[in-house]
Amino acid sequence: MHSPDLTSVGIVTPQTARFDTPIKLRSGAVLDRYELVFETYGQLNADKNNAVLICHALSGNHHVAGFHSEHDKRPGWWDTMIGPGKPIDTNRFFVIGLNNLGGCHGSSGPSSLDPATGQPYGARFPLVTVDDWVETQARLADQLGIQQFAAVVGGSLGGMQALQWSITYPERIRHALVIAAAPKLTAQNIAFNDVARQAILTDPDFHGGDYYAHKVVPKRGLRLARMLGHITYLSDDVMGSKFGRMLRGGAFQYGYDVEFEIESYLRYQGDKFAESFDANTYLLMTKALDYFDPTHHHNEGLLAQALQPVKAGFLIISFTTDWRFAPERSREIVKALLDNERDVTYAEITSSHGHDAFLMVDPYYHDLVRAYMQRIDLGDAA
């Protein structure tokens, strides 16, 4: 049991929103009905102008803050950022976390049951894009009676959703907090994603995506995919300082069992992930990352052109040792916003934690988010 913490949102219960209006996805596929699971923290005010949407990254979900029960050992994935008195202050904001379409934590996805067949969708679940997510998130906002978000916030792939929100629905978002993100993936990023996908796709237990029927899970593939991903989320520095060349047994064993601490750590992370995450969702999420490119529909492929409709103010944050989505990538977004004369604050946080830094506690990082959020006008200024 956790001790009472006044900065925690406490015990939260996920809710499910059902959608019966078919949605045509970017791929052309149509989903007749779907569900989104979400959590909320804080209260929606009378003007309904204090809603904040948290978009999750590759392996995230709707459980952003608080605990699911008194016995829950771990809080939501961004509990350090969201709560009463925290940088995204639930005393002031009504915060929504959701599991994206295609996810594996309750929202409709490859592992959920297809109402048409009563069987898991498996390979039949269509690929979804960041645009599709924004569309489904907007429909969730409609259901909750939220016309406009005070802010849409996300790190990594979540930041891409915040950016897309500002383009697709300029009237429905006043601020975007885009953290450790990029305007689109580089060839190197896509390459990493494809190696991860290949690990899953070539796992004998994958069965073309319909492994549920075979009562197996492509664990080996998913484990490898996660191990690879994990390497790219950390910096060389932090790996060096945390593990270095430390050996578990103190001496070389001249074999292929775990010897170096880093091996042990990665295998543990991989195993843990493979137990809890769906391989099809992992595939789908990495493709959504690869496809994301707001300039795709523009002839010249210019980001500044793609961002012309934007009205939101931006806080863009990058981390110095993030090589997966390096500061230069964030600066591309900043440049495109400057070219369009939009309000933007950009900060480059000195951190040794690589891409994962966006989930870590850092005084400057958190103070900055807090300061930015506090400036958001809800008409409640004293």
Next chain:
Amino acid sequence: MNAQMIEHARQRADFETIAAWVQSGAKVLDLGCGDGTLLRYLKETRKVWGYGVEIADEKILACAKNGVNVIQTDLESGLEGFESGSFDYVILSQTLQSMKHTERIMQEMLRVAKQAIVTFPNFGYWQHRLQVINGHMPVSRDLPYQWYDTPNIHLCTLKDFEAFCAQLNVRILERSVIHRGHQISVLPNLFGSLAVYRVERLS
């Protein structure tokens, strides 16, 4: 003199002059914008809109608290994130003297903006000269550092700056020399402690 007092003194002296020179509604880039006070002042008094540039974390944070747009970047690496001619004015308030690449920043400023406003402490101010004659590096209200801890590596006098502009093909449009809030018109290079220039590139 503590850092806050230095900051305060710095603000009063040249802000009014800058506000008087900047056209209402202009788009401004403030390099080395500190806590964003000048931009906020210009926004409130001149309806100016723009961005600050800073490198220090605590100043970025202060700008966010002030509600001022700010970009965290190192001025020494140039202004490549800014389009040519995209600002009406670029301001470099008491930062020139601490920059390594003085020529480059002047050129970059006049690339991104039509006009630049540059302010710096006048090394030729009589008290500074006197201290040098007495065998010491000057320490004053405007140069509040000891030689060993000063960030100021490129100090100059009014005459030096004007020669520098001529050499860079930069035209001086306006000059204001100040000492403790007062305009100095007699022997400004001797009696003025703070120089404020408005310049443009000669086509």
